[in-house]
Amino acid sequence: MTTNAGAAALPRNPLRFTPGKLGMWLFLGSDAMGFMGLIGLYMVLRISSADWQRSQFDPDFGIGLTAFMTFLLIVSSVTMVRALSAIEKGDTKRLLLWLGATILGGAVFLGLQVYEWSHFIQGIQANAAAYAKATGGLEAPFTSYQGTFFMLTGFHGLHVTIGVIYLSCIWWRARQGAYSAASHSPVELVGLYWHFVDLVWIILFTVIYLIPDSVVS
Secondary structure, eight states: OOOOOHHHOOOOOOOOOHHHHHHHHHHHHHHHHHHHHHHHHHHHHHHHHHTGGGGGGGTTOOSHHHHHHHHHHHHHHHHHHHHHHHTTTOOOOHHHHHHHHHHHHEEEEEEEEHHHHHHHHHHHHHHHHHHHHHHHOOOOOOHHHHHHHHHHHHHHHHHHHHHHHHHHHHHHHTTTTTTOOSHHHHHHHHHHHHHHHHHHHHHHHIIISSOHHHHOO
């Protein structure tokens, strides 16, 4: 592994569209429309559903865990910016360092999401058991909140998983010396994808966790 620390940094022009960057922006635009449709569905159901039962999910978790998850993704966006800045200066060692930190942030986020899901599923099962006991064995209904929660956070979690794999591939190529100050387009492209994933989560965090039910009821 070599470090091109002495290489002259090339002037950066973020508005210059290469075929790869254009393709990534087109993909992100289409993906954004998919998320907009799902978030729109969530809001419509939240406003109109009589079976909206958000309170059954998170009686003692509070907002702390998801706030920390959001903080992790924001920090990972910063480390992604540092990674791109490093390779623009030809510094492969710092590129590997900051890419590794970005991957770690995404992996920890996924681990916490699995923990959150398991907690919520346990809550659903406990509520279902109580409902069955109270109704003589009837099966508890699957509420609109449950469906949209798992749909939105699961779809985003899939994107984070893809992003962590994508970043890991870029890290491995960087370790092989594939990028330099003169040639690092793949690093910029994975950065675009990762920033998009982080931005979407901030929106989801706001509409799912922060907006009180009374605002839209």
